[in-house]
Amino acid sequence: MRNTLLLLLALSSSAGALTMTYPSSTTTIHERAADWAGAELRGVQLHAEAVSLAPGTASGTLVSAPLTVPAFDELVPSWNVVTPGAGSVTVEVRARVGVDWSRWYSFGQWSSAEGRSSVNGQKDASGQVMTDTLRLNRKATSYQYRLTLRGGGTTARLLAFATSDRARQAAGLGATSDRAAWGKINEVPGRSQMIYPDGGEVWCSPTSVSMILAARGVDVTVPQAARATYDRAYDGTGNWPFNTAYAGSLGMRAYVTRLPSLAAAEKFTGAGIPLAVSLGWKKGELPGAAIATSSGHLMVLIGFDRAGNPVLNDPAAPSNETVRRTYPRAAFEKLWLSHSGGLSYVIGE
Template structure:
């Protein structure tokens, strides 16, 4: 379980305290941007000005920026050190140095993004990636920032995650702490006192003496500075009455499964939600991948997802970008972002893209929920009824049949925006491109 830390108010550039995160993880499906200018797109047939007015009224002062490097052209804008770009991927080319990790020596190469200024003083950054890590190879994601004052002084490089698709050679982990220069890492989130720009650096590592070729085809960075209150409830929009056919999986039927990876049950909301979205795309892992799961385990691909998203430093399956990194090569693309309202979420439903979102709530704040409260929980938004209320797959239900629920729009939007700032996983395939945006993402 993972308790969501409090959001830092937009008016207060101080670091928020780091707290453990609870219930079923912490995830949230989805957003989108090409070269990070903003979060507001245009639904086909909807007037852009009217859409922007509707979203802005419901989301005061929500500063969010997502930058994507996900094509040959964009990846070539970064600095290559021992790497090359080909066919939309950054590949290991030659070692620029070696380093030891967990007793093994690795060759190292790097890709470093250009400096990126989102246009506001950001207090949070979450990176996402999609990588291939054959054999004994892995990737390490780092970030550093630069202030607007003091001549643009730079912070140290902080490590956000060490990741591999398999756990055969690497204990996949975040690196919380690193609070030596006014910034810190809380599981998957880089917290600052307010910085003007940043760089992301990806190290590609392979065991010395091998020919493994680690590579990446997507790097994103989402920065934000948010108010603590949700504001007025957004008005229903173009997705009213549209519900996607997302399969229903309960996390609770896995209670007691694999203590080494969280023990199932309430701890597995994130990999269960991610698996529901992969099931929607027909992109679940093949049976041979989880043949080690006992035959009497229902939905064994959820056990597999929990193992492949487990963060050994955090001791849980609720690391947001670890879940999207697991989903990305299976579906096509996946990343973590924040949305400003359910009106924005509707754009994805219209495009046929279900979202995973991160919420937290107290008793009486979410009518019809299968649990009375949660300090941090993930579920899937699969659509909206004709009144604009939200149709979800909530994995906290006791069984698969009870997973589908309908939650009041005002209640869900409030506990989503105020608990996680609208945190979302966007997972999509080639048949479901991101919503039209008039070039804004």
């Protein structure tokens, strides 16, 4: 599966970092020692495919070299880390807006233990953090990230950054498909969030992650996934990077990206990689929807029928047996792109 994922990524120049570049977004993935060339290291050490604390240190930081990408005004990070015991990790980002660097914006403290939390109240003249998304007031073309590791054994295996231009997030609407993935449906167990009375109605994200993990042979219950992705400041389980971090903590290679079209999504499902996708809709906009409206909902794209319509495991269905749905292609794609800019979780082995 890892080789399949790598084949879906393009090498970005001589730096060698794996990237996916589309007209409206770029996802940069750092997971090898060469990707951290030029980084400032304090109390951490590099390995072939990881960053860990140096022996005898309780905490340490890695500050990346500046990264240059196409103009963006939104950024969503993601990470795969191991945090034994009370270990934790924080990812911060700053952007060069004009000639000046912004402040460092924090995406909170992640840990496999309880207490993980994003940070509220980060808003200034340059932009703001909305739980899991940095939104800038002006476009930038450069950013840096700062990774802080705490606790013995804490190790980072992957850092990813999805940058995007909000004004162009629906530019790929209706992109022509090569139809190679039409008629291919990946087997992903169906799980409903609605069968859990104590908060399940808002568990779409961990339920989607639980389904994909089950397809990968990692069987965690929906309540387990909800507990493991709970964000104390957000007071919920919908934090995007916290969800992929949970999958990463279980040995998966998981990250957040933004795709430009269903034609691009077909490259993943056609290669056996289901995607958790985020969309919202008003009454009547999504024919056959499990719920009438949603201001933001995650479901699992498992493939396409022979006519090219997306087939999904929608956790808002009332039972596990009714989770599988087929939605009209044009309507679904418009809602996905206009709501979240094609935001997707990629979770593989």
